[in-house]
Amino acid sequence: QGLLAGKVAVVTGAASGIGAGIALAFAREGADLAVVDLCGEADAKPVLDELAAMGATARFFRTDVGDAEAVSELAGAVTSSLGPVDVLVNNAGVFTQALVENMTVDEWDFVMGVNLRGTFLCTRAFLGGMLERGDGRIINIASQLGQIGGAEVAHYSASKAGVIGFTKALAREVSSRGVLVNAIAPGPINTPLLDSETEEWRSAKLAELPIGRFGEVSEVTPTAVLLASAGGSYYVGQTLGPNGGDVML
């Protein structure tokens, strides 16, 4: 029962925020879940407990999405534990702030390494199985900052613009072989990721947001369910934007 009954979904960065919300929303629609995160199982416990309480089949995999070897191992471990993967959500992401003139190479590499390299590595790891079966969905969590850029987040903006470009390119490679690839570019959503933002930034952002408030995780997850389910069968290489009107394309 549910829009994703019988499906196996991998969600990276699923211990917190948007990833946790997507994992729970997918489970509610009947999917079995691979909850992937860099954090320890103890930090993932709240979402794992919630999944267990729903009666969902869910396994936790501690993996750094930027680590090529670990990600290859992840693909084998998920498949032997849950079966072939139908849906991959590349959600794991990090956010730091610095002006380009002060940005260190390490800071640049850190953000690109998780957000962009991690998306490539996880995609590559699960794509082969999807292509073999001629069926699969890949959903990349970008950001509206990848569309419009943000001051003090050039590395983050570049990584997310990269995710959007990667989404379009991959969609052209694999759609006719049954694998549909799309991105979601949320606006400001209330999650721990926004904790680092200053009050000054918050009030300036609120003043320019057409909807006049930040979004909730539950306002992003329905887009992921759509893209993962039968109703998403004609979306190819798109970037959908639950963003409160901050960006209108």
Ligand code: NAD
């Ligand atoms: P969050 O910080 O609540 O969650 C991110 C999760 O990713 C954490 O559980 C963290 O442990 C995990 N993670 C970090 N590095 C990892 C790695 N190397 N390997 C595996 N897991 C790793 O943040 P969130 O707001 O839920 O963000 C989720 C995604 O949504 C990110 O890609 C983020 O860039 C994107 N996003 C968020 C917003 C927002 O306003 N919150 C807006 C646009 C896009």
